Amino acid sequence: MTNTAPSTAGAEHAPGAGDFAARTQQIAKVYGRGDAQVVALDAVTVGIPRGRFTAIMGPSGSGKSTLMHCMAGLDSVDSGQVLIGDTELTRLKDKQLTRLRRDKIGFIFQAFNLVPTLTALENITLPMDIAGRKADKEWLDAVIDTVGLRPRLKHRPTELSGGQQQRVACARALASRPEIIFADEPTGNLDSRSGAEVLGFLRDSVRRMGQTIVMVTHDPSAAAYADQVLFLSDGQIVDTMTEPTAERVLERMKGFDAGGHNTRPASTPESGVSAR
Numbered sequence: 001m002t003n004t005a006p007s008t009a010g011a012e013h014a015p016g017a018g019d020f021a022a023r024t025q026q027i028a029k030v031y032g033r034g035d036a037q038v039v040a041l042d043a044v045t046v047g048i049p050r051g052r053f054t055a056i057m058g059p060s061g062s063g064k065s066t067l068m069h070c071m072a073g074l075d076s077v078d079s080g081q082v083l084i085g086d087t088e089l090t091r092l093k094d095k096q097l098t099r100l101r102r103d104k105i106g107f108i109f110q111a112f113n114l115v116p117t118l119t120a121l122e123n124i125t126l127p128m129d130i131a132g133r134k135a136d137k138e139w140l141d142a143v144i145d146t147v148g149l150r151p152r153l154k155h156r157p158t159e160l161s162g163g164q165q166q167r168v169a170c171a172r173a174l175a176s177r178p179e180i181i182f183a184d185e186p187t188g189n190l191d192s193r194s195g196a197e198v199l200g201f202l203r204d205s206v207r208r209m210g211q212t213i214v215m216v217t218h219d220p221s222a223a224a225y226a227d228q229v230l231f232l233s234d235g236q237i238v239d240t241m242t243e244p245t246a247e248r249v250l251e252r253m254k255g256f257d258a259g260g261h262n263t264r265p266a267s268t269p270e271s272g273v274s275a276r
């Protein structure tokens, strides 16, 4: 693992540089066969710095969701390795993988996926209740206050706005203090104000609580909340950006042609990402 070491992009600002919550090593994923074959991921090597907020961007079909699903153990890779902390996910049997996802990974999706018959608080603690784990009261209190849900804990999802429902989903992901949270278009169903609130909470949970978050997004202003942005094109990471702004991300996205192919050289070739 010398010349294919994962990216340290963004880690120069982080305590414990080189400390990754998740890593991939040369992962590949191909869908279909023959003429219908699609290379969704092409030898992707990347590290997600612990305690940082990472956004994944790229044109439609570039492999963002596939990369996230493979890193989170929701989909298998055809070759290469995925590690969550020190655990090599690609070696685990199904049951072990289910346990790892339950214990070490939090998920936030575009659809809030709340249980309609449960209150906000019951939804937040549900994964821990299922796992037979007791919530750390102090931590849970901090999470509830961070997402501003204290006055709404007894409400059922139908009694909450979309933004409030997504805050419940954020609190649910944060409650068990997972090693890493994967968020797939978490603001896709929200108006811009609620979206900004949710992104603010995610950023706060990284800054104040040291949470690690990876977020797939199409929205440059959402990516601007992150500490670093990884850009995918044709199943490869072609660029990284630290301290992004919406303007810089938008400008970089213009470097992909109508077919989604990268037309610009990586601006940070020294980052060590597998940008080939």
Ligand SMILES: Nc1ncnc2c1ncn2[C@@H]1O[C@H](COP(=O)(O)OP(=O)(O)OP(=O)(O)O)[C@@H](O)[C@H]1O
Binding pocket: 031, 032, 038, 039, 040, 058, 059, 060, 061, 062, 063, 064, 065, 066, 067
């Ligand atoms: N189950 C599947 N079967 C066949 N091809 C697939 C499957 N899932 C994804 N693909 C293909 O793999 C490529 C990467 O898809 P992926 O969904 O990861 O891209 P994306 O960047 O998340 O796209 P979008 O921004 O449109 O959601 C695309 O060409 C897609 O058509």
